[in-house]
Amino acid sequence: MIVFEHIRKEFGGRTVIDDVSLRVEEGEFFALVGPSGSGKSTLLRMVNRLVTPDGGTVRVDGTDIATLSVEPLRRGIGYAIQSVGLFPHRTVGDNIATVPRLLGWTKAAIDERVEALLGLLHLDEPGMASRYPRTLSGGQQQRVGVARALAARPRIVLMDEPFGALDPLTRESLQVSLKAIQRETKTTILFVTHDMDEAFGLGDRVGLMLGGRLVQTGTPTELIRAPVDDVVREFVGGARARLRELALHPVAERVRPGDTCDGEPVDAAASLQDALGAMLSQGRDRLPVMRDGRRVGTIALSDMVERAP
Numbered sequence: 001m002i003v004f005e006h007i008r009k010e011f012g013g014r015t016v017i018d019d020v021s022l023r024v025e026e027g028e029f030f031a032l033v034g035p036s037g038s039g040k041s042t043l044l045r046m047v048n049r050l051v052t053p054d055g056g057t058v059r060v061d062g063t064d065i066a067t068l069s070v071e072p073l074r075r076g077i078g079y080a081i082q083s084v085g086l087f088p089h090r091t092v093g094d095n096i097a098t099v100p101r102l103l104g105w106t107k108a109a110i111d112e113r114v115e116a117l118l119g120l121l122h123l124d125e126p127g128m129a130s131r132y133p134r135t136l137s138g139g140q141q142q143r144v145g146v147a148r149a150l151a152a153r154p155r156i157v158l159m160d161e162p163f164g165a166l167d168p169l170t171r172e173s174l175q176v177s178l179k180a181i182q183r184e185t186k187t188t189i190l191f192v193t194h195d196m197d198e199a200f201g202l203g204d205r206v207g208l209m210l211g212g213r214l215v216q217t218g219t220p221t222e223l224i225r226a227p228v229d230d231v232v233r234e235f236v237g238g239a240r241a242r243l244r245e246l247a248l249h250p251v252a253e254r255v256r257p258g259d260t261c262d263g264e265p266v267d268a269a270a271s272l273q274d275a276l277g278a279m280l281s282q283g284r285d286r287l288p289v290m291r292d293g294r295r296v297g298t299i300a301l302s303d304m305v306e307r308a309p
């Protein structure tokens with residue numbers, strides 16, 4: 001659990017964090033979103049003490065982190081950033097093993113963990129562990145950065161735009177992997193992004209930062225349905241918010257079971273937004289739904305529009 005209490009930070013006399021209080025629950029995926037310069041990274045970097053607040057307290061599992069030694073604190077918290085920061089002269093395996101080694105894990109335990117993470121992050125090309133970062137694509141390097149952050153099974157992971165600068169497909173596949181890993185391990189993740197879709201897709205809850213203030217926190221649906229003011233409404237997407245909401249719900253929630261119709265089927269696990277796209281591209285207002293290769297019913301355009309999720 002990470003708790004920020006009345007945090008304040010100035011740089012050169014300019015307030016960049018203005019009285020921010022936030023509680024990230026144990027096992028929660030919390031996405032901090034906001035435009036460039038709103039203070040997201042500064043707030044995140046306070047958790048591993050890369051930045052010291054000018055006022056307020058940061059607590060991890062109840063302890064004021066200002067009272068802890070920096071090294072053990074950082075060893076216990078995974079950290080992944082956009083620029084990756086892999087050690088260029090160490091192999092992929094050695095990069096991932098950095099913190100487990102510091103913690104004195106046995107070689108067998110480290111090898112097993114590296115192997116498992118390479119698999120989880122789809123880095124399982126033969127010989128991957130012994131390659132050097134420069135021989136990897138940007139997307140592969142970012143995967144290694146994420147694997148390194150998760151290596152010692154930290155209970156808390158801080159991620160600062162870890163999928164920035166990736167093509168949309170790679171980014172989406174990494175988001176899916178990360179969300180699955182987080183659900184399985186119940187890791188507490190504080191994730192910074194300026195991409196609203198990424199924040200809404202990943203976060204159990206989302207916090208919107210504007211000009212150093214945390215203006216609203218809530219589930220993605222809460223922010224879409226009940227923005228606290230017009231500024232938040234604007235950021236959440238104004239008229240496009242409804243489309244965003246469709247992206248948060250699976251087709252399975254709107255299936256008419258047992259019904260049949262013509263058309264290229266959509267998967268029950270796909271989002272309502274994907275189903276809408278398929279309807280538009282096929283020029284149909286109803287499509288069959290498949291689950292595990294079997295037709296289970298249909299999804300109709302009118303069900304998406306009239307019965308809001």
Ligand SMILES: Nc1ncnc2c1ncn2[C@@H]1O[C@H](COP(=O)(O)OP(=O)(O)OP(=O)(O)O)[C@@H](O)[C@H]1O
Nearest residue numbers: 011012016034035036037038039040041042043194
């Ligand atoms: N070390 C520093 N010295 C001076 N100003 C800083 C420093 N670090 C951050 N700032 C300023 O604080 C403000 C908040 O920066 P921060 O990086 O936290 O924003 P952000 O929301 O993460 O933006 P981005 O997505 O662009 O990284 C910015 O105006 C930035 O220029």
